[in-house]
Amino acid sequence: MANEPPPIPQKPSIRCVRFESQRSGMLTAGRDRMMIEEAQSQAMHWMATNPNVDVISVDTTCGRMLTVVTVWSK
Numbered sequence: 001m002a003n004e005p006p007p008i009p010q011k012p013s014i015r016c017v018r019f020e021s022q023r024s025g026m027l028t029a030g031r032d033r034m035m036i037e038e039a040q041s042q043a044m045h046w047m048a049t050n051p052n053v054d055v056i057s058v059d060t061t062c063g064r065m066l067t068v069v070t071v072w073s074k
Helices: 029-049
Strands: 015-021 055-062 067-073
Touching: 015 029, 029 055, 029 067
Parallel strands: none
Antiparallel strands: 015 067, 055 067
């Protein structure tokens, strides 16, 4: 019987889910904070309702018109 190499492991599939907050109004620190809190709250709710997901990282990006929270998971 010939020695066979071990099977090549499959790469883990990594996926992301995005949560967005878009608010209109004056560009103030308070509005930015509300946008961040809104998008992060959506992400935390998603993570709480999907406890079997292995979260790798959570990223928050805030611009003038859009805040995005991205949850990276396996």
